[in-house]
Amino acid sequence: MATHVITGAGSGIGAAVARRLHARGDDLVLVARNAARAKELAAAHPGxxxxxxDLAEPDRISWALSHQELPERVDSLLHIAGIVDLGPVSELRPKTWRQQLDTNLVAPAELTRLLLPQLRVxxxxVVFVNSGAGLQAHAEWGAYAASKHGLKALADALRDEERxxxxxxxxxxxxRTASPMQVKVHSQEGREYDPSRWIDPxxxxxxxxxxxxxxxDAVLENITVRPGPGPR
Structure with missing residues (x-):
């Protein structure tokens, strides 16, 4: 039975992954930002x-995990959590840059570092759920895209190092995926949100x-998922 460590299991893509793996009987280790959230996740996935x-504070992840029991082996580490805040470069303050870089890039790097011994066993x-913004940046997506471009670099380097x-x-x-994050994006863009237009988690x-x-005997190094054809 495989053991999967999952971030972002509370909603969207992460919740869909956790639900599917739980349903087939795999062991789940769900990363939560606080004790209350951990209780909610445990109730949603019995066992x-x-x-x-807290992925928003990557400097404290090592300390936090040192006070908890880690799994002896990790068959997969699934980085799915992320945050987004849009805005033109002319208006983005350092705090907004740091929040997205810390949560979307530095925290995955740190969590990977801490669990690499178990992954090697x-x-x-290691699966990084990135974004189309990790391949191309558009206006007002600068900070988020920078964090996701960095995540691509992290994955590419790690792949070579751990092969x-x-x-x-x-x-x-x-x-674009129908998720709470997409609701926020549409709100920031001033657009009406229609989940039927986007990918199902x-x-x-x-x-x-x-x-x-x-x-x-094989590895899927990069997978691009886009909304399919047809009425949207």
């Missing part, structure tokens, strides 16, 4: 374990799980 670590997978250890690294680049979850389940 799952939780780890409390299992010859496991001989048997650790596989995959990046998934979803387009379960479709992105399928890409994530496919990468993890792929036979060990």
């Amino acid at each position: 799952a374990r939780t780890l409390v670590a 299992a010859r496991g997978d 001989d250890q048997g650790v596989r690294v995959t990046t998934v680049y979803p387009g 379960d479709s992105v979850a399928t890409a994530v799980i496919t990468a993890v389940d792929l036979p060990r």
Whole structure:
């Protein structure tokens, strides 16, 4: 039975991934920002374990995890949590840059560092759920795209560094997905939100799980997921 450490399991893509893996009987270790959130996640996924670590404060993740019991092996580390705040470069303050870089880039790097021993034991997978913004930046997406471009670089470097250890690294680049984050984006863009126009979180979850389940003689290094054809 595989053990998966998942961030962002409370909503959107992360919730879809956690639900699917839980339904098939895998062991889940869900990362929560605080004890109250951990209790909610545990109730939603009976039998799952939780780890409390605030990804918005990556300097404190090591300290937080040192006071909790970590799994002995990790078959997959799934980085799905993220935040977004839009705005033109002319108006973005350092705090906004730091918040997105800390949560979307530095925290995944730190959590990976701390769990690499367990991933090496299992010859496991690290999956980064990135974004189309990790491949191309548009107006008012500067800070978010910078964090996601950095996440791509992190994944590429980690893949080269850990290949001989048997650790596989995959990046998934979803387009706009019907999720709470997309609701916020539409609000910031001043647009009406219609979830039927965008990718279902379960479709992105399928890409994530496919990468993890792929036979060990291969690796899906990069997966791009875009809204499909048809009426939207």
